[in-house]
Amino acid sequence: MAAYTHVDGALGSEASTREVALRDLLQVLRRRRSTIIASVLCCTALATTGALLYEPRFTSQAVLIIDPRTTEVTDINAVISNLPREAAAIRTEIDMITSSATAAKVVDRLGLVHDPEFNGAIERPSAIDRAIAGINDTVGYDLSPLQQQITGYLNSVGIGVKEPTTAEKERAAVIADVRRGLSATSDAQSYTIVVSFKAKEADKAARIANAFVDEYLLDQLQTKQEVTQQANKWLEDRINELRAQVEVSDKAVQDYRAQQGLVLGSAGGETFLSQQLAELNRALVVAQTERGRAEARAQNARIVARSPTEGNAAEILGSPLIQRLGEEESGIARRLAEYRTRYGDQHPAVQAYVNQLTNLRQKMREEATKIMAVINNEVEIARARERELEAALKKLTAETAGELGANVRLAQLQREADANRRVYEGLLQRLVETREQDDLQQRDARVVSKAEPPLEPSTPGKKLFVGGGLAVGLLIGMFLAFLRDHLNKTFRNTQHVEETIGVPAIGLVPSLPHHKNAKPEDYVLDRPRSEYSEAVRAIGVSLYARGALNTGSVVMVTSAVPGEGKTTVCLTLARMLAASGRRVLLLECDLRCPRIGNVLGDNAPGDLSDLIVGKAEWQDVVQVDGRSGLHYVVGRPHCDHPQELLGSEKLASIIKFASLEYDCVILDTPPMAVVADAGVLTRSATECLFVVRWEQTPRAVVQRAIDRLTELGRDVTSVVLSRVDLKKLARTDASEEAYGMNEARRYYTR
CATH class of the missing domain: 1.20.5 (Single alpha-helices involved in coiled-coils or other helix-helix interfaces)
Incomplete structure (x- = not known):
């Protein structure tokens, strides 16, 4: 629980x-509502004036897209590549749209130099003229005479006179003004660019926005065409140079060949000597082949000549006779073999066949010998042919040796000529391609939607101006209210006093209306049921309840600085207490700036100083107020050292004696923060009443004075707020004192 x-x-x-x-x-x-109201009124007035002076603006937008698609008519590489689809590239295009160059083209195209909206040198209605025209439209009253008077006065003092300017400066100023009305934006998620322009007229805003888009697209296409044309021009110049170089290099090859006698053969790629050398090499190879074949036949022929019956002699020797004899030899040899098998070697038929076979082989050897001689002759002829070709080749090789050095230089010249020709042909081909591109150039951007005249202005209207001024004034007023309240270091009510310095605040004394010319010390007697009298009476009741008004009590009344109403509180409290039947003595201890004698009258032969130094007795200094019965002793400013008198034992004994004779003794002392006179009286007082002026005396000053009293051994027992504006307190404060104050006034008399 x-x-x-x-x-x-x-x-x-x-x-x-x-x-x-x-x-x-x-x-x-x-x-602080007065501060808030003043701020609201000022800001609203300024906003209203601004609304009357301000001309509405219309914003028109055109939308571009950086087209990510490309149209390929040919597969030829472009001279200038298409725009990359990157954020940096789109940012660059935005800078081109908003550049001074584009703005200058738009200004010249639309003749904006002659438009008063952008050219300040052209006569146009001034801010005063527009404001008066706005007032005329609003209230329906003709203020033209006032307008003429104001314009005449400004011209007389030289305010409305325009300085002379040049056409260049005017144009530059117009371009700058046009750029201020232009904006081009793009988000990072798309290829679109929004081109906006703000002007006083809806049609003009749309026209200028579209002009910027058109100039940008035209410039984009012209840039590509100019680059292509420049490339064509460069290619043409370069081709002409290369053509001359090719001609020079070809002529150098021909001249050098003629100079060295390097005449080309029928093949066109080699000289005659080279061709002859190649033919001799081929002929030598053929001769060597034929010589080898002849030697092989001669070798076979020698074998056949030794034994015509072995091998294929007929085929080797190629003789028809040997072939026929070989066939006969085969037939005889077969029959010989049959007869030997049948009859034996001694049979006459066998012997006849043996003789035939011997004769036949002899004939074959004789024929082979003849053929052998022919083959040997062919071998010698082949060898002779080979030797002749070798000699001719050797001689021709010697002749071509001198041609090798010339061929090296000729090859170098030929390579240079071929290189020049290849470069020339490549650039010639590129020239043809770029000429074909000149008519195929396309823009990288296209218009999604053109700017249209807006139906409503984009800038706030007059009502919104006034409403905004009202809101801003309210915010500023609240800020100033809190700032002023924070910077206010004074006391607002008794609760604030107690929370700040920790001393009980027993009441507040209102200020009297100035129009009544009433004196507070008389007002408490003349109007005993007034607000002022009741407030003073409440202070007396509080002091009585605290025991400060018992017999023998001495109440010291002081303040921090002059002008806080300390003496007034003393007089009004003392007269009211005396009028209620109490025996009260008021001692004026402020010997520097005394005031009680001027208020109540001063007819005594002596004053407090005379009583202290012994120049006068009690009956010589004590005076009686005829209206209230208050006894009082005045002070007079004739003492050079008032602090010594106030701190003397004589004054202490006088105060002690008075406390025994009167119900209450009230001491009117000097301010604590100004002089030290009040400090020496603390030992004689039983109570210390501190007077603070409402919303006037800084808290730090009050605290410092109270701390000084504490150091001197006297605690402040109570505080009174003086000169309080009760109406303002009831209107601006929610404390206990202010609650129901307006309703409570019916209990008081005026």
């Missing part, structure tokens, strides 16, 4: 804290 109670208490404390904070905020706004 205790835990729940603790939680409920914490929640209640938090809610109470929020409620107090909210109440404090509302108090500040209520207290």
Whole structure:
């Protein structure tokens, strides 16, 4: 149960804290409402004036797209590549749209130099003229005479006179003004660019926005065409140079060949010597082949000559006779073999066949010998042919040796000529391609939607101006209210006094209306049921309740600085207490700036100083107020050292004696923060009443004075706020004093 109670208490404390904070905020706004009202009125007036002076603006937008698609009519590489689809490239295109060059083209194209909206040198209605025209439209009253008077006065003092300018400066100023009305934006998620322009007329805004888009697209196409044309021009110049170089290099090859006698053969790629050398090499190879074949036949022929019956002699020797003899030899040899098998070697038929076979082989050897001689002759002829070709080749090789050095230089010249020709042919081909591209150039961007005249202005209207001024004025007023309240270091009510310096505040003394010309010390007697009298009476009741008005009490009344109403509080409190039947003595201890004698009258032969130094007795200094019965002793400014008198034992004994004779002794002392006179009286007082002027005396000054009294051994027992504006307090404060103050006034008399 205790835990729940603790939680409920914490929640209640938090809610109470929020409620107090909210109440404090509302108090500040209520207290400083004059500041808020003044701020709202000023800002609203400024906003209204601005609305009358300001001309509405219309914004028109055109949308471009950096087209990511490309049209390929040919497979020829372009001179200038297509625009890359990157954020940096789109940012660059935006800079081109908003550049001074594009703006200058638009200005010249639309003749904006002659438009008063952009050219300040052209006569146009001034801000005063526009404001008066706006007032005329609003209130329906003709202020033309006032307008003429104001314009005449400004011209007379030289305010409305325009300085002369040049055409170049005018154009530059117009371009700058046009650029201020232009904007081009693009998000990072698409290829679109939004071109916007703001002008005083809807049609003009759309026309200028479209002009910027057209100039940008035209410039894009012209740039490509100019680059292509420049490339063509460069290619043509370069081709002409290369053509001359090719001619020079070809002529150098021909001249060098003629100079060295390097005449080409029928093949066109080699000289005659080279061709002859190649033919001799081929002929030598053929001769060597034939010589080898002849030697092989001779070798076979020698074998056959030794034994015509072995091998294929007929085929080797190629003789028809040997072939026929070989066939006969085969037939005889077969029959010989049959007869030997049948009859034996001694048979006459066998012997006849043997003789025939011997004769036949002899003939074959004789024929082979003849053929052998022919084959040997062919071998010698082949060898002779080979030797002749070798000699001719050797001689021709010697002749071509001198041609090798010339061929090296000729090859070098030929390579240079071929290289020049290849470069020439490549550039010639590129020239043909770029000429074909000149008519196929395309823009990288296209228009998605053209700018149209807007139906409504893009800038705030007059009502929004005034509303904005009202809101801004309210915010500024609240800020100034809180700032002034924060910077205000004075006291607002008795609760504020107690929270700040920790001293009980027993009441507040209102200020009297100035129109009544009433004196406070008389007002408490003349109007005993007035607000002022009741406030002073409440202070007396509080002092009585605290025991400060018992017999023998000495009440010291002081303040921090002059002008806080300390003497007035002393006089009004003392007269009211005396009028109620109490025996009260008022001692004026302010010997520097005394005032009581001027108010109540001063007919005594002596004053407080005379009483202290012994120049006068009690009956010589004590005076009686005829209206209230108050006894008082005045002070006169004729003492050079008032602090010594006030701190003397004589004054202490006088005060002690007076406290025994009167119900209450009130000491009117000097301000604590100005002189040290009041400090020496602290030991004689039983109570210290501190007077603070409402919303006037800084808290730090009051605190310093109270601390000084504490150091001297006298604590401030109570505080009174003086010269309080009760109406303002009731209107701006939510404290206990202010609550119901307006309703409570019916209990008072005026």
